[in-house]
Amino acid sequence: MSEAKRKGTAWESAIVTYLHEHHNPATRRNVQMGAKDIGDIDGYFLHALEAKAEKTITLADYIRQANREAIHAGQPFGCAVVKRRMKGVADGYVVRDVRTDVRLMNRMRDMEEALRSAAPAAYELLDKQHREAA
Structure with missing residues (x-):
């Protein structure tokens, strides 16, 4: 090799x-x-x-x-x-590339908005968890 x-x-x-x-x-x-x-x-x-x-x-x-x-x-x-x-x-x-990153960010935004609407408590918990991880 x-x-x-x-x-x-x-x-x-x-x-x-x-x-x-x-x-x-x-x-x-x-x-x-x-x-x-x-x-x-x-x-x-x-x-x-x-x-x-x-x-x-x-x-x-x-x-x-x-x-x-x-x-x-x-x-x-x-x-x-x-x-x-x-x-x-x-x-x-x-x-x-930026094109791919924008598509990814748009998907993440849309999924977060959907989760926030459907399950606000779950959204808040996950948001807190991932903010702390940074």
């Missing part, structure tokens, strides 16, 4: 471990699908996730790839998780 491949695999594994602990215990690495690749990691809610641990960062390529793989995976959003040199997963970068 090449050094670049080894580093990429280690980065993907580190992301999966982090997501198991902080997001979704069912997160897993995907098997590569060639032309119909569905992203490197499955289980990041609503996203096809493309993991990148490269010395030279090329955001446009990462986003194009993540968006294409989101379509293949049947997910509404694509993002790249980019390793920050000499840092762990929590200090990495989640990157998406």
Whole structure:
């Protein structure tokens, strides 16, 4: 295995471990699908996730790839998780284009408004919990 491949695999594994602990215990690495690749990691809610641990960062390529793989995976959003040199997963970068981010924020806004209307007490509890987490 090449050094670049080894580093990429280690980065993907580190992301999966982090997501198991902080997001979704069912997160897993995907098997590569060639032309119909569905992203490197499955289980990041609503996203096809493309993991990148490269010395030279090329955001446009990462986003194009993540968006294409989101379509293949049947997910509404694509993002790249980019390793920050000499840092762990929590200090990495989640990157998406503005178009995708606005779609995500609109969805979150609409879902929060729906929850606030349907179950105000649940909304208040969740809002408090997530504000404290920041």
